[in-house]
Amino acid sequence: MEPGKETYEVMELCLLAGKIMLQNGAETYRVEDTMERIAGYYNIGRPHSYVTPTGIIFSLDGVVPAKLIRIANRNTDLHKVTAANSISRKITNGELTSKEAYKQLQELEKQDLSYPFVIQLLAASISSGCFVIMFMGGWHDFLPALLCGGLGFTCFVYIHKLVEVKFFAEFLAAFVIGLAAFSLKAWGAGHEADKIIIGSVMPLVPGLLITNAVRDLMSGHLVSGLSKGADAFLTASAIGTGIAVVFSIF
């Protein structure tokens, strides 16, 4: 049987949905599940997928050859994951045709759903300040942490735009945070440099990677789980090294 045009469309649809979800920080299990559900709805061949953080291999059994797509850039945008998830739900409920869904996914891929930078910066600063209080610091260190956290986050975003290497951006951001915290303490504005640093570093912590690594390992996606774990470990080391360099200066 010669595969019809529709078969290819379904395959592209599955791959695009999977790609968007994987690029923006969904768990491997969710990516595979979404692709299998969409393929299952159209009932063309048995879907097989192999998903790792850097690529997706997908085939519809015995109908069309397998297709591979490479994931080069990964970031954290849970809004897109949610949106792609609801589009796939609409497909399996029969509310969208494959063409409409594909168009919507393409639009979603191009859209920039992230909060404006100012709001992100504000969020990072406020949460840095709040973490100081949560980790038993005094209220007099709230403002210094607000400053350091904001500075660190700005540094991270801009350096990451400049240099593609994420670990370097994290390293430098942590370094700047440490430097700022010790300077503030030297000027008498901050009281406990330790608490300020811990609070300010928290927005950089690879929380999504850690949770995803655990969930992936648990659902049997060993390759993805281990590589995400390695990513989280490297990020944590980059932050730690940045702070360590500051220690060795002071």
Place this chain on the structure above:
Amino acid sequence: MIGQLITSFFATAGIGIIFNIPKKALVNCGIVGMVGWFIYVVLFENHFDPVIATLISAFFIAIMSQYYAKKYKMPVIIFSVAGMIPLVPGGMAYYAMRKFVENDYNEALQLAAKAFMLSGAIAVGIILSEVLNQTIKKINKNP
């Protein structure tokens, strides 16, 4: 204590914004973080071991996230990821790093081991809640 509750709410919601969680989920996200931190602090102040406190807190965070995920038809990670952040042993890792730089390896290794145990506790907490969730699903399917 009230200060802890308020700050934990804003801290987790703030982390949520950095992860670009949709607006309508941000408040729930903050609530998950607040409850998780409240449980941790209460256990910690009642002289529970930090590892156990982290485990129980992570367990409840995961349970709440699963509840919200079902209610709002959104992926679970949206709710759980920000709530877990306060439990990450950032402070412990920091002091470990500091001792390493000061060449105090004995102390540093102890702290690093503790930080490792705490991260493990978060993982076990998530796993336990997942297992519970799946068991409930199975029992509901064939009683």
